[in-house]
Amino acid sequence: MTDDLPPGAGATGEPAGVPRAAPAPDAPAPTVGRGGRRRDQAVALAWLVVAWMLLWGDVSWGNLFAGLVVGVAVLLFFPLPPVTFGGRVRPRALLVFAATFVVELISASVHVAAVALHFGYRPRGAIIAVPLRVRTDLNLALTAEVISLVPGTLILDVDRAEGVLYVHLLDVRGPEDIAGSRERVLAVERRIVRAIGSPDEVRRLDIEPVERRNHQ
Structure with missing residues (x-):
């Protein structure tokens, strides 16, 4: 009941016309630094190179170089969503x-x-x-x-x-x-x-x- 509230007070007991305090904002999500992004890109590039060599079925310097070129092109022109490695x-x-x-x-x-x-x-x-x-x-x-x-x-x-x-x-x-x-x-x-x-x-x-x- 609100009969016992002082004059000018609302149903919450706060003075009328006084705006409520805004709730505390959520803590910002942790961001990945430049070093973390480079590490994740290096891991992604390594896996792309491994997948390339396995698909060709031949471990050679030529396939390694081609895998690096293809992997870099994929990461540049088809950027993958950020995949962080916390393991x-x-x-x-x-x-x-x-x-x-x-x-x-x-x-x-x-x-x-x-x-x-x-x-x-x-x-x-x-x-x-x-x-x-x-x-x-x-x-x-x-x-x-x-x-x-x-x-x-x-x-x-x-x-x-x-x-x-x-x-x-x-x-x-x-x-x-x-x-x-x-x-x-x-x-x-x-x-x-x-x-x-x-x-x-x-x-x-x-x-x-x-x-x-x-x-x-």
């Missing part, structure tokens, strides 16, 4: 990631070759949605790139807001293949995060999101 490089986990990637690359290549040489066999494809546990732009980009480099799998779309990868599978013979492919995508994410992720991102690997359960 930590772990050499042992990075070696595990690299070794596992080579093994999976060889295994998938043999499987695709066997499917291609199997006369009269028509492989059945499938598209699956795989929600990732770490939804940063860097993790989405790296996981999608690694999955696309492995024969037999291809990223069709990325839901950046929800952190979901839509993956096309070449040869699906039953539900167990779909479940196994989903687990392989999550295993790639896990190895990437353990190799270069922050401690908080590593902890997220043990959390199973609701979206993942709903997609199973």
Whole structure:
């Protein structure tokens, strides 16, 4: 009730005609300095060069130079959204990631070759949605790139807001293949995060999101 308020006071107890104090503004979002931007661009350029050389399948000085030229052109003429790197490089986990990637690359290549040489066999494809546990732009980009480099799998779309990868599978013979492919995508994410992720991102690997359960 307002009957007990002093004359000239409003319903809030403040004198009439006196404007309220504006709420304190939110703290400004942290900005990335020039050094941070250069570091992020260097990381992006390095990954573009690696992707270029892997796509050509030949590690040579010529491909390295061409990858640098293409990478610089992409960053200049098609600027990517800022992707900050707040993780930590772990050499042992990075070696595990690299070794596992080579093994999976060889295994998938043999499987695709066997499917291609199997006369009269028509492989059945499938598209699956795989929600990732770490939804940063860097993790989405790296996981999608690694999955696309492995024969037999291809990223069709990325839901950046929800952190979901839509993956096309070449040869699906039953539900167990779909479940196994989903687990392989999550295993790639896990190895990437353990190799270069922050401690908080590593902890997220043990959390199973609701979206993942709903997609199973």
